Amino acid sequence: MSAEEADRKKNLYHFDRHTPEYRHQFEAITAEMHARCPIAWSDTYGGHWVAAGAREVFELARSAEYLSNDHDVNNERRGYKGITIPTPQSMFQSGFLEMDPPEQRHYRQALNPYLSPAAVARWTPVVAELVRACLDEKIETGRIDFVDDLANVVPAVLTLALMGIPMKHWTIYCEPIHAAVYTPPDSPDMAQVRDRQIEMYRDMFAQLKAIKENPRPGLIDALARAVINGRTPPDLELLGVMTLIIGGGFDTTTALTAHALEWLGEHPDQRERLSRERETLLDSATEEFLRFYTPAPGDGRTIAADCEIAGQRFKEGERLWLSWAMANRDPSVFPGPNEIDLARTGNRHHSFGLGIHRCIGSNVARMVFKQMATAVLDRMPDYRCDPAGAVHYQTIGVIQGMRHLPATFTPGARLGAGLDETIEAMRRVCDEQWLAEPVTVRTATAEIVR
Amino acid sequence: MKVHVDPERCQGHTLCAMIAPEMFELDDIDGHSSPVTEQVPAGQEARVAEAVRSCPEQAISVSGDPA
Numbered sequence: 001m002s003a004e005e006a007d008r009k010k011n012l013y014h015f016d017r018h019t020p021e022y023r024h025q026f027e028a029i030t031a032e033m034h035a036r037c038p039i040a041w042s043d044t045y046g047g048h049w050v051a052a053g054a055r056e057v058f059e060l061a062r063s064a065e066y067l068s069n070d071h072d073v074n075n076e077r078r079g080y081k082g083i084t085i086p087t088p089q090s091m092f093q094s095g096f097l098e099m100d101p102p103e104q105r106h107y108r109q110a111l112n113p114y115l116s117p118a119a120v121a122r123w124t125p126v127v128a129e130l131v132r133a134c135l136d137e138k139i140e141t142g143r144i145d146f147v148d149d150l151a152n153v154v155p156a157v158l159t160l161a162l163m164g165i166p167m168k169h170w171t172i173y174c175e176p177i178h179a180a181v182y183t184p185p186d187s188p189d190m191a192q193v194r195d196r197q198i199e200m201y202r203d204m205f206a207q208l209k210a211i212k213e214n215p216r217p218g219l220i221d222a223l224a225r226a227v228i229n230g231r232t233p234p235d236l237e238l239l240g241v242m243t244l245i246i247g248g249g250f251d252t253t254t255a256l257t258a259h260a261l262e263w264l265g266e267h268p269d270q271r272e273r274l275s276r277e278r279e280t281l282l283d284s285a286t287e288e289f290l291r292f293y294t295p296a297p298g299d300g301r302t303i304a305a306d307c308e309i310a311g312q313r314f315k316e317g318e319r320l321w322l323s324w325a326m327a328n329r330d331p332s333v334f335p336g337p338n339e340i341d342l343a344r345t346g347n348r349h350h351s352f353g354l355g356i357h358r359c360i361g362s363n364v365a366r367m368v369f370k371q372m373a374t375a376v377l378d379r380m381p382d383y384r385c386d387p388a389g390a391v392h393y394q395t396i397g398v399i400q401g402m403r404h405l406p407a408t409f410t411p412g413a414r415l416g417a418g419l420d421e422t423i424e425a426m427r428r429v430c431d432e433q434w435l436a437e438p439v440t441v442r443t444a445t446a447e448i449v450r
Numbered sequence: 451m452k453v454h455v456d457p458e459r460c461q462g463h464t465l466c467a468m469i470a471p472e473m474f475e476l477d478d479i480d481g482h483s484s485p486v487t488e489q490v491p492a493g494q495e496a497r498v499a500e501a502v503r504s505c506p507e508q509a510i511s512v513s514g515d516p517a
Contacts, residue, residue, distance in 0.1 A: 062459075062507065109480075117464055118478040283468045346503040348465070354506055358461040363481060439478050 008313050013040035015050045015321070017297070018397035026396070027338050030326045038330075039312045045086040048300075048319035049312075054330035054350070056310040057322050060301075061354035064101070067320070068304040069357060071098035078317075080302040085321055093237065095244030097299075097357060103229050107241060108360060110226040113438035114162060114219050120363040122435060123158065125446045126426050127368055130154050131375045132415055133422035139379060142411040146376070146385075147404050151257040152178060152250075155368055157423060159249030162364070163242065164218020164436050165207050167423045176200045177250045181399045204242055208235060218436035219245060245361070248296075253365045255295035255401035257372050262405055263289070263340060264373075265385040274342055275377040282374065285342040286366055291349035292340050297325035297400055299353060324350040325400065383409040416450065451490040452514045453498050455483050459509035469504055470497035483509075 001009075013033060016022060022029065030052060033040060038053025051057045060067065071082025071093045081087045082098040093099070096107035113119060134153050138144040156174040157167045165173075176196040183193050212224045223238045264271040274285055299322050303314040314320070327350045329337040334347070352359035359365070376383065389406035393399065417425065425448075429435065434442050453473065455466075462481035466474040473494055474483045490498050490512070502510045 058508075112480040113478075116462075116479055116481040117467075117476050118481075287465070345500055348504050348506040348508075350506065352463065352506075355461065358463065358506075362462075363464065443478075 008315075009041035011037035011040045013037050013042055013050065014044065015040060015042035016044045017321075017323075018395050020394050023392075023394070023396045026325075027329070030329045033326060034330055034332075039310060042321075046319070048085055048321055049303075049314065050321045050323060051310075052323050052326035052330075053310075054327040054333040056312075057324065057327035057350060058354060059310040060320065061322055061350075061357075063307070063309050064356050066303060066305050066307040066309065066314070067301040068100050069098055069104070069299075069301060070100050078304075080304075080317075081300070081319065082302075083300040085300040085319055092243065093240045094247075095241035097244055097248075098240075100304075101356065104356070106228045107223075107226065110222045110228075111219055111245075111360060113440045114222060114436075115360055115363060116439060117363045118443070119439035120367050122439070122442070122445045123162070123364075124367060124371065125448045126161070126429060126435065127154060127158055127371045128375070129416075129422055129426060129448055130157055130419075131371050133417060133419045135375055135379050136414040136416055137419055139412045139414055143406070143408055144380070144383075145389075145404055145406045146261045147254065147258050147402050150372060150376070151254040151261075151405075153419070154372055155253040155365075156250050157426075158364070158368060159246060161426070161430055162219055162249075162436060163207075163245060164211060164216050164220045165203075167427055167430075168420070169203060170423075172203050173200050173246060174250065177246060178254070178401075178403075181251050181401060182393045182403055184394065201239070204239060204246075205235070208238060208242065216436075217434055217438075217441075221436075222438065248359065248361050249364065251399050251401055252295040253368050255399055256289060256293055256365065257369050258402035258405045259293040259295075259400070260289040260369070260373060261376060261383075261407075262385055262390060262402070264377075265383060265407065270340075270342060271377065271381075275374075275381065278374060278377075281342055282370060284344060284347065286369060286373075287347045287349060288340055288342055288344045289369075290351040291328045291334065291344075291347055293400055294325035294328050294349075294351045295400055296351070296353075296359075297396055297398075298323040299357070322353075324353060325396070379412055380407070380409040383407045451495055451498070451512055452488050453485045453490050453502075454488070454511050454513070455485055456509045456511070457482065457484070459507045461507050461509075463506045465504045465506065466501035466510060469501045470494060473498055474501065 033052040038056045040050045051060050070080040072080050073091045096104045134150045156170040161167050179193045183189050211220045301320045303318045331337050352362045385407045391403040393401045460482045466483050467476050
């Protein structure tokens with residue numbers, strides 16, 4: 001290494017976010033990096049930069065002209081490796097999250113009218129019904145697993161509805177997506193996970209083909225009709241986009257909800273306060289749970305041209321990890337960063353990412369989380385989680401999630417039909433009211449007559 | 451006090467409209483924000499200041515007399 005190279009990479013930090021130690025030592029590692037090396041060079045995974053400081057992550061994420069998300073799977077451009085470090089075995093591009101403008105922008109423009117705040121608000125009554133049904137399945141027993149019985153279910157069913165896939169297919173999609181994240185690659189369970197993924201992709205491809213032949217509204221229809229930089233994308237590329245929507249729509253909101261319910265269960269006084277003062281506190285509490293638990297902890301980038309950003313010199317082709325999770329604990333932006341303050345102000349957290357690749361589903365995530373959380377506060381106000389049964393993901397390199405969160409509560413009365421019957425009723429509502437149309441075509445909120 | 455949202459920087463995080471719903475409106479199609487009026491009415495200054503502080507893209511700025 002030349003003297004210039006050594007000087008450029010003098011802030012060394014051995015960073016491996018895929019180890020259980022990183023999860024267990026997260027706050028100590030984060031504090032050390034903020035103090036010593038808010039941008040560090042790590043020798044792991046072929047060598048890459050790690051941005052941990054809020055100012056550094058902010059400046060980098062918004063420097064789209066110097067950063068590339070491109071995953072050049074067929075080696076047709078510069079061979080860049082996309083947003084995952086290390087590079088996965090998969091030869092799939094993760095949709096427009098692994099593209100640069102203008103293609104990336106064209107995809108977002110095609111999908112925005114389905115996912116804007118106004119578009120998402122139309123679905124609120126449908127989500128409320130799905131949540132009600134999930135809780136009704138368990139309300140008489142006094143026992144629920146907040147992951148398996150609620151937080152895994154509602155985001156999955158709604159995401160499929162937004163896409164234009166039959167909601168009852170959620171069981172084909174839910175577990176493979178969840179399991180692919182929490183199953184270590186060397187686990188003996190991985191073969192079974194792959195089998196279920198194949199089944200899922202088969203259904204996805206069938207849905208795309210069916211919608212191309214017989215259009216029905218939803219995100220897939222928008223993709224099937226999209227012209228991206230003057231061309232009609234091949235099916236394989238569209239499957240990558242569909243996988244991105246499903247991956248982004250399912251496990252992230254599940255992770256946020258599970259962690260928030262776990263914390264509220266451990267802090268009954270705060271739970272009562274949130275329930276009582278939800279008119280003023282629900283928005284800030286939601287943003288605070290997003291900040292603290294950062295379901296998607298970061299994104300990779302490739303440096304696209306030699307540059308200096310946030311005081312660090314970078315060379316074209318180098319890999320970079322932007323840690324939203326660590327930036328969210330930076331004390332220079334978030335006083336008392338390791339404490340949850342439901343009324344926190346100035347909470348400009350990074351949990352949906354920053355810049356042109358910011359999460360396109362953030363409005364869905366917030367709405368679904370709020371519906372699930374408030375319904376639990378209303379109907380199971382005294383729930384107690386069972387710490388012995390709670391299972392967190394072993395590592396937090398990809399998603400900071402939970403596998404199980406069992407709880408007990410004082411049983412209550414059912415309010416309506418069970419989940420399967422409710423999904424069928426919501427299918428009719430979606431079909432009859434054309435809910436999956438973009439907001440440019442349909443603006444009315446769902447009407448549900450019970 | 452005047453408020454401005456830089457349309458190039460705004461990415462539609464929507465926090466400003468949560469904090470000061472009377473001051474910021476969100477585009478129906480992409481959720482990007484714009485001020486309802488440039489001039490901040492009396493009584494809205496503190497909320498607008500909080501929106502400035504909370505914008506993840508630092509896209510909101512204020513100018514002129516803070517009162």
